[in-house]
Amino acid sequence: MLQTSQTPQASLQKSPKFVHLRCHSEYSIVDGIVRIDDYVQQALDDQMPALALTDLSNLFGAIKFYKAARGKGIKPILGCDIWLENTSNRDQPSRILLLCQSHAGYLLLCQLLSRAYLTNQYRGRAEFKREWFVECGTEGLLLLSGAQAGDIGLAIAQKNFSLANKLANDWQTLFPDRFYLEVQRVAIDTQKSQQEEYIQQVRTIANALNLPVVATHPIQFITPDDFRAHEARTCISEGYVLADTRRPKNFTTEQYFKTQTDIATLFADMPEALTNSVEIAKRCNLVLTLGKNYLPKFPTPNNESLNEYLVSEARAGLVGRLEVLYPDAKLRESKRAEYDARLDFETNVINQMGFAGYFLIVADFINWAKNNGVPVGPGRGSGAGSVVAYSLGITDLDPLEYNLLFERFLNPDRVSMPDFDIDFCQEGRDRVIDYV
Incomplete structure (x- = not known):
């Protein structure tokens, strides 16, 4: 079983169809409304044995989530949805997802987040620099490409397929055997065709470079009925009102907590992408020791x-x-x-x-x-x-x-x-x- 809790409180299935690796909780100040206890309960109801929390540019909810998940017999996976600096155009950053495999990875993520906030903020965004991964290494971290919001996704959208291939190869070099090309299916209406074009190109890159593909579902709210409340939250952070027809609409009604069966149906044509979500959950084994005081070492x-x-x-x-x-x-x-x-x-x-x-x-x-x-x-x-x-x-x-x-x-x-x-x-x- 995937859970690491020593006293699991639920009977969880041994072979899940899918594990959620993306969620913005209420601790994602600008665009999240998911309450952690509700999120964990949804996973428990769906018999999902592992679950990730990946708030935007912070780990504010990490400890609360870790405790809540362990308390329900669910394996907690900690990570972060981060901004990646675009050196050619600072107004168009990309996004990638980092997941902690180990305590070393957790410490490295904390270090890099602090560095971003202290040294590389732009228009309120704490952005990572790609070279930081060269300087600091990537031990203990898994990288997901960010789907269409990632640098590879942006290159594909611009039809720059050679750049997309190069970026994928570069990430694989920085994260050897710990890099996954990420696909999602949350688009509605006319955006669906662009989404499928992206997925097709990702599969081409994956075959060419022998890279794994993983399916994720970016959770922003718990139920479909929460969509309007979520839109209100984003309007507050962006300075719009709901009635403004010109406001940006970056989220869809599909970004609620979908069950394993729902996601398995969505990606029935990509069973390996579903399997890889479970494989990633197995690879992430961060254990935190809570309640212990750590003091700096005084030099004598x-x-x-x-x-x-x-x-x-x-x-x-x-x-x-x-x-x-x-x-x-x-x-x-x-x-x-x-x-x-x-x-x-x-x-x-x-x-x-x-x-x-x-x-x-x-x-x-x-x-x-x-x-x-x-x-x-x-x-x-x-x-x-x-x-x-x-x-x-x-x-x-x-x-x-x-x-x-x-x-x-x-x-x-x-x-x-x-x-x-x-x-x-x-x-x-x-x-x-x-x-x-």
């Missing part, structure tokens, strides 16, 4: 462990604090045992819970702020009860003087992420954020 000198470095830094910092608190050497010596005992207790708890790196990171940027003229508050909240925080310079209040409890901040019997409340002067706050 001489490859010292985080735990050892935290202890040495805290002890050194405590020496300096005590010299200020108790200038008299005899009084300082009489007080030292109490502070040492508290420090040892706290460092043991911090290291046991795996938060040494967190303390070192926070201490690093707070001390950077202090050394660079950014005023920092003395401490607020339960974090002020930590002698380690005081020793590292995170806080400036002596916890023992005020009988503050460390356990309110960090307690091995109540495992949760520590959270320092830190106040920076607003005039220097952005500099600290840039440093972090």
Whole structure:
């Protein structure tokens, strides 16, 4: 069976006719209205054992979808419908579809999406550059050509078949054995003939280059009755009203959730394209570990462990604090045992819970702020009860003087992420954020 959930809640068929690999949910801000729970329920009702979410230029709904699908015993496939920059005409970008095969592919997709938003936006679109796949590789990602909206589809529409062949060959080189030519049948009325011409040309390219063809169905809404609501959504994003006869109409009434039987009937003449949708679902095996905290690795000198470095830094910092608190050497010596005992207790708890790196990171940027003229508050909240925080310079209040409890901040019997409340002067706050 395709599902990866350890506790499937449904009896799903072993040999599906088709798997949906395209869907714009409500997280596709400009053109989606599909609610994730409804989407997953439709798949469950159709006994579809796997399902993909491929929102436009984002992964906003990925975790919600992943949880919902796994909860129903359905294998979740994460991907993204992305804009591809057209260097010859920025106003005519193409679209391709990326699906995550593995965790490496998921991380790469996240990296490329961030890069697009940060460095290559045009008219509100975050566009990928083809050369990024050369620079960063394509490990863990499957590529679908984008059907008629892809660069190959646009070349076919312009009757530039030699370019279409070249593009297909280039993509296959970048995504060896992970590139699929994509076909769809959602057109209505006069557009059907253009759609069939495209499909015929794709089959010619596939035969010439020995490339697989996959059938997809771009879901934009759940039922046919939702079409008008979807049109209203697109009008809002494009600045039109429904009654405007001049408005662009980029979607059809056919783009609802069709069953396996519906799609199998549509592509009865292309059984291999149906089979490849199932094959792709089998190849996509991304597993996410949720609910686990991941902290950056703090660089330590001489490859010292985080735990050892935290202890040495805290002890050194405590020496300096005590010299200020108790200038008299005899009084300082009489007080030292109490502070040492508290420090040892706290460092043991911090290291046991795996938060040494967190303390070192926070201490690093707070001390950077202090050394660079950014005023920092003395401490607020339960974090002020930590002698380690005081020793590292995170806080400036002596916890023992005020009988503050460390356990309110960090307690091995109540495992949760520590959270320092830190106040920076607003005039220097952005500099600290840039440093972090």
